[in-house]
Amino acid sequence: MQDKSQTSYKQLEMKSKYTNMFLRWFLYFALILFALYFIFPLYVMVVTSLKTMEEIRQGTLLTWPSGLNFESWAVAWGGRGYGAGDTFLRPYFWNSFKMVVPAVFFSTFIGAMTGYVLTKWRFKGDQWVFLFLLFGCFIPFQAILLPMARTLGVLGISNSIIGLVLVHTVYGIPFTTLFFRNYYISVPTELVKAARIDGAGFFKIFFKILLPISAPIIVVTVIWQFTQIWNDFLFGSTFSFGKAAPIQVALNNMVLSSTSVKEYNVDMASAIIAGIPTLIVYVLAGKYFIRGLTSGAVKG
Amino acid sequence: MKTLRIEELSKNFGSTEVLRKINLEIDEGNFLVLLGPSGCGKSTLLNIIAGLETINEGNVHIDDYNVSKVEPKDRNIAMVFQSYALYPSMNVRENMIFGLKQAKVSKEKIEEQLEKVSKFLQVDALLERKPSQLSGGQRQRVAIGRALVREPRIFLFDEPLSNLDAKLRVEMRREIKKLHQQLKTTVVYVTHDQTEAMSLGTNIAIMNHGVIQQNDTPENIYNKPSNTFVADFIGSPSMNLIKGNLKESSNNISFIANGSNVEIPINGYNFNEKSNLNNKEVFFGIRPEHIFFKKSNESDFEINLKADLSEYIGHEQIMTFDYENQEVLAKFPSTIKIELSKNTNLFFDLTQISLFDAKTEERI
Numbered sequence: 152m153q154d155k156s157q158t159s160y161k162q163l164e165m166k167s168k169y170t171n172m173f174l175r176w177f178l179y180f181a182l183i184l185f186a187l188y189f190i191f192p193l194y195v196m197v198v199t200s201l202k203t204m205e206e207i208r209q210g211t212l213l214t215w216p217s218g219l220n221f222e223s224w225a226v227a228w229g230g231r232g233y234g235a236g237d238t239f240l241r242p243y244f245w246n247s248f249k250m251v252v253p254a255v256f257f258s259t260f261i262g263a264m265t266g267y268v269l270t271k272w273r274f275k276g277d278q279w280v281f282l283f284l285l286f287g288c289f290i291p292f293q294a295i296l297l298p299m300a301r302t303l304g305v306l307g308i309s310n311s312i313i314g315l316v317l318v319h320t321v322y323g324i325p326f327t328t329l330f331f332r333n334y335y336i337s338v339p340t341e342l343v344k345a346a347r348i349d350g351a352g353f354f355k356i357f358f359k360i361l362l363p364i365s366a367p368i369i370v371v372t373v374i375w376q377f378t379q380i381w382n383d384f385l386f387g388s389t390f391s392f393g394k395a396a397p398i399q400v401a402l403n404n405m406v407l408s409s410t411s412v413k414e415y416n417v418d419m420a421s422a423i424i425a426g427i428p429t430l431i432v433y434v435l436a437g438k439y440f441i442r443g444l445t446s447g448a449v450k451g
Numbered sequence: 452m453k454t455l456r457i458e459e460l461s462k463n464f465g466s467t468e469v470l471r472k473i474n475l476e477i478d479e480g481n482f483l484v485l486l487g488p489s490g491c492g493k494s495t496l497l498n499i500i501a502g503l504e505t506i507n508e509g510n511v512h513i514d515d516y517n518v519s520k521v522e523p524k525d526r527n528i529a530m531v532f533q534s535y536a537l538y539p540s541m542n543v544r545e546n547m548i549f550g551l552k553q554a555k556v557s558k559e560k561i562e563e564q565l566e567k568v569s570k571f572l573q574v575d576a577l578l579e580r581k582p583s584q585l586s587g588g589q590r591q592r593v594a595i596g597r598a599l600v601r602e603p604r605i606f607l608f609d610e611p612l613s614n615l616d617a618k619l620r621v622e623m624r625r626e627i628k629k630l631h632q633q634l635k636t637t638v639v640y641v642t643h644d645q646t647e648a649m650s651l652g653t654n655i656a657i658m659n660h661g662v663i664q665q666n667d668t669p670e671n672i673y674n675k676p677s678n679t680f681v682a683d684f685i686g687s688p689s690m691n692l693i694k695g696n697l698k699e700s701s702n703n704i705s706f707i708a709n710g711s712n713v714e715i716p717i718n719g720y721n722f723n724e725k726s727n728l729n730n731k732e733v734f735f736g737i738r739p740e741h742i743f744f745k746k747s748n749e750s751d752f753e754i755n756l757k758a759d760l761s762e763y764i765g766h767e768q769i770m771t772f773d774y775e776n777q778e779v780l781a782k783f784p785s786t787i788k789i790e791l792s793k794n795t796n797l798f799f800d801l802t803q804i805s806l807f808d809a810k811t812e813e814r815i
Binding site for chain 2: 349351364
């Protein structure tokens with residue numbers, strides 16, 4: 152009796168082992184397939200940017216370049232040195248930086264403040280304020296282009312980097328507020344009560360107690376805002392032109408406005424350059440991003 | 452002069468009445484426990500004393516000074532919270548001196564206070580640690596230390612032990628008791644745990660639905676509950692409340708349980724109001740620990756009841772008896788063997804009973 156049951160258990164064990172092994176291989180196969188699918192365009196971009204136009208014409212998309220030829224990168228970044236009509240990324244890259252840094256800073260800071268008030272200094276009707284802010288997350292940005300253009304005109308900052316900073320700050324606030332509110336709601340309100348008894352005021356509690364424990368959510372918000380604003384094309388192309396344009400608009404102009412032959416290698420290099428800063432932000436802070444998104448209450 | 456005096460205090464959250472006409476006084480050095488089930492308004496009352504909640508009606512006086520509209524920091528109070536509420540980004544030292552720094556106390560004075568209090572609470576070795584590196588008991592101590600350094604007139608405790616495990620809770624309870632004996636500072640302490648309330652308080656105010664049901668010494672709360680809510684809330688298992696009627700005849704008063712014909716003589720009972728007692732519907736209250744299995748006093752009343760259930764809990768057992776379809780619980784030593792489903796002679800200690808009006812549920 153005992154022997155019989157033992158053999159049958161052994162059979163079951165073998166069976167489940169094979170099933171598991173098969174499923175595992177299938178899983179890896181599927182994952183590798185997906186990974187290739189995602190990496191393929193990047194491969195094409197990098198490889199094409201390193202080829203000369205001659206090579207591009209003769210080979211296929213997948214052909215390996217003959218050597219490391221960074222010429223098209225130099226052209227994309229610094230131009231060919233013509234007097235007029237030469238578009239290159241360098242000035243617009245700095246335009247974007249001058250726009251992104253203040254816009255990220257102000258939208259994050261204001262979002263943190265609003266989140267703090269909405270959770271720790273509740274007032275009558277605060278849930279309505281939050282609801283309307285949330286509503287801001289769902290407004291299609293095309294809908295506000297005209298009123299915003301008028302506003303910028305009245306303020307006298309249309310077609311300027313300051314104007315873009317304002318637009319991105321305002322439309323970042325719903326998202327940053329949402330992030331900070333959801334984070335601060337898990338921070339025990341007793342902390343604020345204790346600080347009030349200790350004699351700390353509104354700003355002191357924010358700067359000394361809450362901000363020092365907000366690192367995870369600050370990282371999330373900064374990454375989110377940086378990516379959004381850096382990659383924005385709609386606001387950039389609507390509210391700016393010429394010298395004040397951010398990099399995405401310049402990239403578009405470069406790729407679409409070339410008069411003679413399409414220079415695929417330069418186009419690819421430009422596209423990569425325009426994407427590098429967000430990539431760097433992810434590499435540096437990516438692990439905090441996941442941690443921040445999933446982190447809950449501050450135990451203390 | 453009362454250290455704390457609350458008069459006619461009411462509080463609403465929207466249309467919900469949380470506190471109704473609360474009157475409360477505490478003498479210097481007393482330990483008042485606010486006890487009640489969750490949602491009874493005890494924490495709101497504490498927050499109002501601290502100044503963290505506004506008042507709808509009434510006043511709060513500290514040392515005869517009306518502080519109803521004074522900021523928390525200027526009320527000369529300190530508070531210990533259930534979640535400890537230690538500032539996570541600061542170490543123990545910074546946590547403890549944060550309040551003094553806000554109050555612009557001189558550096559020397561801060562150091563002096565910090566040293567005194569941290570030695571006293573034995574947290575002087577932990578000063579450089581962050582709250583996340585402390586155990587539950589240590590966090591609790593630091594939280595008390597943060598309150599102590601400010602040398603407040605009144606300590607407020609908001610369920611400070613309910614986050615600790617059972618063993619540590621008993622230890623910390625004793626430490627708080629010792630602390631109060633040494634410092635003799637006035638304390639207001641909120642809890643839902645009756646053992647904590649009984650062992651710590653010099654006074655207990657039992658609250659329910661925003662009203663103080665009884666404010667008295669632990670002994671009186673236990674022995675002379677002022678209504679059936681208090682009688683039922685205090686004690687484990689709670690007091691037996693047997694429904695029945697009073698019978699008054701020529702200087703003799705007795706109680707007859709519903710459906711029974713046994714007259715329990717209660718001539719020795721100290722009535723608040725000795726009129727209109729005949730045929731009054733009442734609850735006859737007797738605690739499980741005042742029912743015995745053998746006669747111990749001359750005045751004990753002997754009664755024969757059927758045993759239904761026995762719950763063994765180690766040092767004692769709780770027996771359930773049937774008294775004309777009403778359950779009567781008794782607490783016996785676990786060494787006593789009583790056969791179930793059989794009638795047993797029990798002895799009620801009639802000096803320890805309470806009687807309540809069945810309609811008003813008030814003590815009579």
